[in-house]
Amino acid sequence: MAALTTDQAAEPETRWKIPGIEGVWVLMAGDMVIFALLFGSFMSARMKDPGTFEVARHTLDFDRGGINTLLLLTSSWCVAMSLHAMRAERREVAVRWLGFGILGGFGFAVSKVLEYSAEISAGHTAGSGDFFMYYFMMTGIHLVHVLVGTLVLSVFWVRWRSGREVRGLTGFESAAVFWHMVDLLWIVLFPLLYLVR
């Protein structure tokens, strides 16, 4: 595990540290700006017709939304614990935490697909008015982020589990901060769609 610190040892010791690759932060900042604009656009549309939005909101499954939030938060925690374990050179523990984190991502995705299926069966599609257009668009883009994040984390899990040498943690730190951003976006998306009344 000595190799873990080789890329870090070359850097001068400073007070500040950014986890992961700088480019990932730029990508995430862009993503977060786009989502902020979508949130504003949704609220602007809601202001024009709050009654219709409220009726549409009541067709959503609040309990499922809440459970999905708990699932994603728990997954984020598992990934944070995995990173801490890797820094402490406890690879087996890290693999276990990461496995649980990935399961959380899968669980969220499966739950979301079941939710979409229930909505579509009830006759609600992206063409069923502004609320559902925003609902399917924003949760759909978010779901793509969940799938990408789960896939990337799975690659690390497979590599770590295979016993291959780990050369620094910058790559995994980048994947982890991306995963936390996916969580962060859902933290706002969930109340916006399900709880604003």
Next chain:
Amino acid sequence: MSSDTLRPTRLWQTPTVVWAALMAATITTTWILSKDTFAATVGTVCTLALAGWKVRLVVLDFMELRHAPWPLRIAFEAWSVGVPAMICGFYLAPW
């Protein structure tokens, strides 16, 4: 750069304590504040305020920006305050 720089220095900054706080806040907003026992405005504004607090916890303690250079930390912290405030602004707007 030592990874010690990123190690939580206080108990409430550790991932497990942060996770417990996030879970408690989610349960509060989803299954308590959303009930009709709270006025819609009170429930919604408190829910959005808690969402902002949750985002800040994720930014500082999961994404580990507590020890990041201040421009980056300010930008992400501004999002955690600005976005819920913007949503509240639209929600409370009188027009």
